Amino acid sequence: MTESAAVTGIGVIAPNGLGTEEFWTATQKGISGIERISRYDPASYPTRLAGEVTGFEAGEYLASRLLPQTDRMTQMALVASDWALADADLDPAAVPEFDMGVVTASASGGFEFAQNELQKLWSKGPEYVSAYQSFAWFYAVNTGQISIRHGMRGPSGVLVTDQAGGLDALGHARRHIRKGTGVVVSGGVDASLPPWGLVSLLSTGRLSPTDDPARAYAPFDTSADGHLPGEGGAILVLERESRARERGARVYGTVAGYAATFDPGPGSGRGPGLRRAIETALADARVTPGAIDVVFADAAGVRDLDRAEAAALSAVFGPNGVPVTAPKTMTGRLYSGAASLDTATALLAMRDGVVPPTLRVTDQAADCAIDLVRDTAREMRVNHALVVARGHGGFNAAMVLRAPAAD
Known part of the structure; x- marks a missing residue:
């Protein structure tokens, strides 16, 4: 095993x-x-x-x-x-x-x-x-x-x-x-x-x-x-x-699934690779979309990129199908530090049963059909979390985290 x-x-x-x-x-x-x-x-x-x-x-x-x-x-x-x-x-x-x-x-x-x-x-x-x-x-x-x-x-x-x-x-x-x-x-x-x-x-x-x-x-x-x-x-x-x-260590959670993809070049006629990264990470974790309790979004803050991310999440989970949050609105995008901080935040959400909020979204775009956790934290049990990230130049990554089994 x-x-x-x-x-x-x-x-x-x-x-x-x-x-x-x-x-x-x-x-x-x-x-x-x-x-x-x-x-x-x-x-x-x-x-x-x-x-x-x-x-x-x-x-x-x-x-x-x-x-x-x-x-x-x-x-x-x-x-x-x-x-x-x-x-x-x-x-x-x-x-x-x-x-x-x-x-x-x-x-x-x-x-x-x-x-x-x-x-x-x-x-x-x-x-x-x-x-x-x-x-x-x-x-x-x-x-x-x-x-x-x-x-x-x-x-x-x-x-x-x-x-x-x-x-x-x-x-x-x-x-x-x-x-x-x-x-x-x-x-x-x-x-x-x-x-x-x-x-x-x-x-x-x-x-x-x-x-x-x-x-x-x-x-x-x-x-x-x-x-x-x-x-x-x-x-x-x-x-x-x-x-x-x-050794009796406290376990925050495990890395259950991971995948990375790269967007095709402009003019190829093929769509971005984020959805494929998400689906491959879910398959790697051997979980269905319904098992994911929350998504920590990439949240580019650019209309076209936001629309593309929301479309990928809607395609995998259905419109408004899973709570989505972007706590990086409190820190800015930290570049190489962004996704690891989101991972840490997801593990803490698992530990305490609290999903932190996304700030400053007062008029959510109609073409971003996601259940965004806005303004205040949402108390909920988190057994599986999905963290997604995109890098400038076409990089996509997705990771599924699993809460530790009850002793």
């Missing part, structure tokens, strides 16, 4: 909460972390709102020698991994080093570090550029730094599929678990909000120019005009379920 991948630890750093429980409390209450960008004056940019992580001081959690070597995203990833391992009550020193792997997602690498060093290069000269630039910007740096910090020398990797990356990383982690690795630390954390990062995100044409935090980023709404960027994400600890049970 194929070994199940159980989630035993969660570490969250998000715009509306540092730490899993602070984030979860705010998310249930519909508390948003979206505000005007504060680390620099965004007045000259078309998008001026974002989900910034505030109150995070890396020096409070990490040794001073690490700070000049690492980008903000890596500092957050290291702290989130520490929190996830503590939550799992797992001491890496007690596990054989080759029985632990790391798989993370990245969308941009260390943008803030890279911008600072490029500014030194242009203004002062190459002798002022930090030697750490050689790896601090690199998209695989979070995987490397986590593995070094905890002595994890088993199978590792990085997935670069934009917003879908968080699910792809977890899907890859499950593959390692099934092949025999005992523990895999996985997920995604991103931080692409410095000016260079923001300009790069603006190039997609998908960011909202709305300046009112109470109106910007309203997916599935008739007024939808794009999404807002954010930083942060979630790191999860996955273990072989039998091993987790043997």
Whole structure:
């Protein structure tokens, strides 16, 4: 029998909460972390709102020698991994080093570090550029730094599929678990909000120019005009379920099904691949659409993309056939951190029987026939949750999570 991948630890750093429980409390209450960008004056940019992580001081959690070597995203990833391992009550020193792997997602690498060093290069000269630039910007740096910090020398990797990356990383982690690795630390954390990062995100044409935090980023709404960027994400600890049970670990849930697809090119005459990803993930989990209790939506906030996602969900579940939520409206879209944070949120919804709300949808579009959980949380039992994600460029991913069996 194929070994199940159980989630035993969660570490969250998000715009509306540092730490899993602070984030979860705010998310249930519909508390948003979206505000005007504060680390620099965004007045000259078309998008001026974002989900910034505030109150995070890396020096409070990490040794001073690490700070000049690492980008903000890596500092957050290291702290989130520490929190996830503590939550799992797992001491890496007690596990054989080759029985632990790391798989993370990245969308941009260390943008803030890279911008600072490029500014030194242009203004002062190459002798002022930090030697750490050689790896601090690199998209695989979070995987490397986590593995070094905890002595994890088993199978590792990085997935670069934009917003879908968080699910792809977890899907890859499950593959390692099934092949025999005992523990895999996985997920995604991103931080692409410095000016260079923001300009790069603006190039997609998908960011909202709305300046009112109470109106910007309203997916599935008739007024939808794009999404807002954010930083942060979630790191999860996955273990072989039998091993987790043997050591008496608390299990949040298991990764029951996963699939990824890629949209066909323009002009092909073929439709997007999201529906196929969902159906394949359900088949992988060996569940029918009726078994899914809630869907955590990708929620692009772009009318055409929202319409396509709603059509895929309606095709699989029927119009208004399953509750759908998009708690990322409280954080912004976190790029590689988005789907792993949605996964963590879905597992917490299973634990507590509460589905968090979607904010700012005041006039749901008629062509988005989904049962959207709006404004306030919905209390309900969640045995199976579906998380869907799409990355810029045609990436689609879907994951089915299963609540732990009652003891």
